[in-house]
Amino acid sequence: MERWDGDRIRARADGLAALLTDTVASGASVGFLAPLGHAEAVDWWRERAHAVASGGLAVWAALDATDRVTGTVGLDFPGRPNSRHRAELVKLMVHRSARGQGLGRRLLTTAERAAAADGRTLLHLDTETGSPAERLYRSAGWTVAGTIPGYAATPAGELRPTTLYYKRLDDGPGG
Structure with a gap:
């Protein structure tokens, strides 16, 4: 498992699209309706490559x-000064x-450790209520x-409903 830069994402867009x-x-609610075409998925990943290159993802x-x-897995970093302590999974x-x-x-x-190493103290995410992903997040302390x-x-x-989760990566103030 490794962190990919924008060039690698563009070069591997076909595999990421697959x-x-x-x-x-498989029915996972990740922002797309079925059927999702390969070309649309490639385009979506290529757009992400720009966000990675700019440091926002x-x-x-x-x-x-x-x-x-x-x-x-990704971490989306907000660009506002008052939110530099957090990221969205x-x-x-x-x-x-x-x-x-x-x-x-x-x-x-991997994402949690990278966020902590980057000085992030709070992570948040949303997932479909009742999905298998919820079991993972709950068991990981979210x-x-x-x-x-x-x-x-x-x-x-x-x-469908969506459940919002958060995880503190430190014991500092604001929790």
């Missing part, structure tokens, strides 16, 4: 033994063929902040 389309096809990718992208995705092997946990831990009904559509277009 992961994204698999994630959507960090992306880690995991590869299998055949060099296929099997997972990703985004697009934690694991290919269906790699699920159940601890990759999601390793990706999550705290529920609340639930918003009908917040996002599943890949099939059904409006």
